[in-house]
Amino acid sequence: GLRTRPLAVDDAGARTQDLAGPVGAGAGAVLLTPAHQFPTGAALTPARRAAAVDWARSTGALIVEDDYDGEFRYDGQSVGALQGLDPDRVVYLGTASKSLAPGLRMGWMVVPPGLLDEVVAAKGRTDWTSSAVDQLTLAEFIRSGAYDRHVRGMRLRYRRRRDELVAAVSGRVAVSGIAAGLHAVLDLPAGTEAAALRSAAWQDLAVVPLSFFAHPDARLPRREALVVGYGTPPTSAWSATLAALLAALP
Amino acid sequence: GLRTRPLAVDDAGARTQDLAGPVGAGAGAVLLTPAHQFPTGAALTPARRAAAVDWARSTGALIVEDDYDGEFRYDGQSVGALQGLDPDRVVYLGTASKSLAPGLRMGWMVVPPGLLDEVVAAKGRTDWTSSAVDQLTLAEFIRSGAYDRHVRGMRLRYRRRRDELVAAVSGRVAVSGIAAGLHAVLDLPAGTEAAALRSAAWQDLAVVPLSFFAHPDARLPRREALVVGYGTPPTSAWSATLAALLAALP
Structure with a gap:
């Protein structure tokens, strides 16, 4: 399996500026919850978003953006996805677990184009139980605007x-x-x-x-x-x- | 992963009488399709069912009964599940793939009581994507008689x-x-x-x-x-x- 290191978190979210130091050295990816840090709840500041993308670009690492509840923002302006800053370095994860129900077991990924084939192959090898009916239903639910x-x-x-x-x-x-x-x-x-x-x-x-x-x-x-x-x-x-x-x- | 050995098949289904020989020696389980051998289509004869159960009892091995299409029997009497012969040694697998649709990705197991906790734990560790909504819907569909x-x-x-x-x-x-x-x-x-x-x-x-x-x-x-x-x-x-x-x- 993969090993993980803790990235510090403060009132402004994950301390992505630390990635240039020992915690980021040799790491292949960083997992962030930019819209609403889990569990502390801060939104990642623009400067820290830029720091994360700079680190990923200079090291060749990936950013995994887990946008687990970004649909539900209550105050002020909506916070854009980090993925928009560099679609080639950020893997975006969304889910229906908060917006519909965790029991649906459905989510979605926006994957850098160069990784798509590999991700599809890996998912196909390990995941035999995602319901096609539920996926088609969700797609229609989204497409219809409902x-x-x-x-x-x-x-x-x-x-x-x-x-x-x-x-x-x-x-x-x-x-x-x-x-x-x-x-x-x-x-x-x-x-x-x-x-x-x-x-x-x-x-x-x-x-x-x-x-x-x-x-x-x-x-x-x-x-x-x-x-x-x-x-x-x-x-x-x-x-x-x-x-x-x-x-x-x- | 597991390694498998081929069990011979003839017009009367899988040659379970061979399990007492080299092919069954040291094997932990045998996978059978007793209702309708896949792909040749024979129904396993009563003598061969008994031979499989005898082998499992004497060696402590399991029989995995894959009843993938047993709902659709057209001629003569229905063929009972092998599982009924020895519920402690046979793991029964059913599926909605033929009776409803493969895209549902749903099936069911009847597990020897002593294995149930282990099976539930193993499935929980590896399977995060089975839809709870589909499972509840299928349960209601079955319960209602539909x-x-x-x-x-x-x-x-x-x-x-x-x-x-x-x-x-x-x-x-x-x-x-x-x-x-x-x-x-x-x-x-x-x-x-x-x-x-x-x-x-x-x-x-x-x-x-x-x-x-x-x-x-x-x-x-x-x-x-x-x-x-x-x-x-x-x-x-x-x-x-x-x-x-x-x-x-x-």
Whole structure:
């Protein structure tokens, strides 16, 4: 298998300027979530986008852009795909997991032209279970414009949820990563994370500590925080779920 | 990967009595198509079923029963699953590829209870793309009885096609393997296979020589024969497809 190294992340997203240093030396590719860093939620700044592309061009490496929730941007202008900066060096990944349902198991790639044959061959060798019916249905759904209408409608609903979440926790915990996507990060007072997680689990809430997503080799300052997804509850359960979350917070 | 050895096949199906000899020595499993040997089309006889189960019991090996088209049996009594003889030693595989459509990429397994956890874990590690929506839809389709009605209706239509195929080639070539399934084997006069294949390809017919399916290590007498699937053409194209096949035969 492949081995990975941790690239540091701060408030402006992944520190792609570090790629010119030891972390990028000899690496064949970097995996980024430019639209909405997972899990912290920052959008990668233009300077850091340029740094990533410069590194890829000078080393011959690839950038894998995982745009897992870029459809759901709530504030200000839309953030373009990094892939547009250099279609020959960036592999773009999109997915229906957030915009439709994870159970569909469908996504899409925009691949540098020179890699296309290799990618198709590799997928053909390993993937025998992608439903042709679902793929044709999704293609028709997109072509007809219904997918875009669905995303626009869901964006309004998710933004309302996000606003309600932010209002509900306001004054109790700091919330961040909320300009896009279907999750937020709630920073907790020191020493309260474990109890909050126990309480959330007790109420059947699937919240996860931020530290869960850290690379095993990353040396990070301790940060007590919860990653809270707000896309999953059905409409009828949303208010009760939000109340349960509030009850779990310190 | 796994290595395989060829088990001989004759008019009564796979020669499972040979498993007690060198071909079965040290083997962990045997793959059989008991309902309709692929590609020759024989149904495995009761004596050979018993021989396979005896071998599996005495050696601790597994039998993998690939029931790829058992829904479509046209003549006489239905042939039971080998799995019923020993559910602890037989892994049963079914599929929607023939009964509904190969593009669904769905099948099912009946697994010995002691293997279930291992099989689920292995599938979870390697298969991330099976559509949950399609699985739930198929489950509902089966539960409602609509799947059985569909299979019964298609069985009549496929039997009619088979009868038309047999009548059309009658007196020109010998046809076999036709008690079930969606394909037949047409034996050709010596020296005519290559020309028939060229002619079929020229007419855009996807017929395949029987020898294509031989195990690389099998030492088989030369048999010139075509494997002809009759399930694929849409109803509107069936007559023209049959005429094209007749034109391709010697």
